[in-house]
Amino acid sequence: MGFLDALKSIAVSSITYLILISSLSQTSYANDDKPTAYEMLQRYNFPIGVLPKGVTGYDLDESTGKFSAYLNGSCAFSLEGSYQLNYKPTIKGYVSNGKLSKLEGVKVKLFFFWVDIVEVDRNGDDLEFSVGIASAGFSVDNFEECPQCGCGLDCVNGRVRNVRTNPFGVSSF
Incomplete structure (x- = not known):
């Protein structure tokens, strides 16, 4: 194997390595998406x-x-x-x-x-x-749904939905 063949082999190996690392880091990032x-x-x-x-x-x-x-x-x-x-x-x-x-x-x-x-x-x-x-x-x-700042749970028609208490009632609140 001559010097030029060795250099080509190293270059191909380096490029392959960079492509592999690049694709792995992109895959890793996609799998590490933080939940909301x-x-x-x-x-x-x-x-x-x-x-x-x-x-x-x-x-x-x-x-x-x-x-x-x-x-x-x-x-x-x-x-x-x-x-x-x-x-x-x-x-x-x-x-x-x-x-x-x-x-x-x-x-x-x-x-x-x-x-x-x-x-x-x-x-x-x-x-x-x-x-x-x-x-x-x-x-x-x-x-089950998130209230919205300013209007709570019913922002479309301006009234608020009734809140259900637990079967034992509400204590002091």
């Missing part, structure tokens, strides 16, 4: 409607469950005319199967006061929302 925040909620046994429409991204440390979800700005809306909710641009907390804890960035208006929702627990077909001193349970069916 809504898909991630579903992986932890929560319905997508726990978050409003418009989440632009999130961070999650899967080893600790610590997360941050990001909106373009603050988000406020009413449900059933009596529950007013407010989301800050960043929502933080910890997620595990069926539990959101140490929440920051979500408030509900009770009477004349805004209070933080600090925990959400899934118990079968119900979600229980805790503000620390009180909690309320609602059917998971209420969270």
Whole structure:
């Protein structure tokens, strides 16, 4: 084998190697697509409607469950005319199967006061929302769709759909 033949062989090998590495890195990137925040909620046994429409991204440390979800700005809306909710641009907390804890960035208006929702627990077909001193349970069916900032769940004709409570009623919320 002459010098030119060896050089050609090295060049062909190098080009083949570069093509192979390039195609593998593209395949790897396609398989590593990050799920949306809504898909991630579903992986932890929560319905997508726990978050409003418009989440632009999130961070999650899967080893600790610590997360941050990001909106373009603050988000406020009413449900059933009596529950007013407010989301800050960043929502933080910890997620595990069926539990959101140490929440920051979500408030509900009770009477004349805004209070933080600090925990959400899934118990079968119900979600229980805790503000620390009180909690309320609602059917998971209420969270099948994401509320929209400004108008909640019924933005087409300006009225809000009724929210179903759990069979045991609502406690202090």
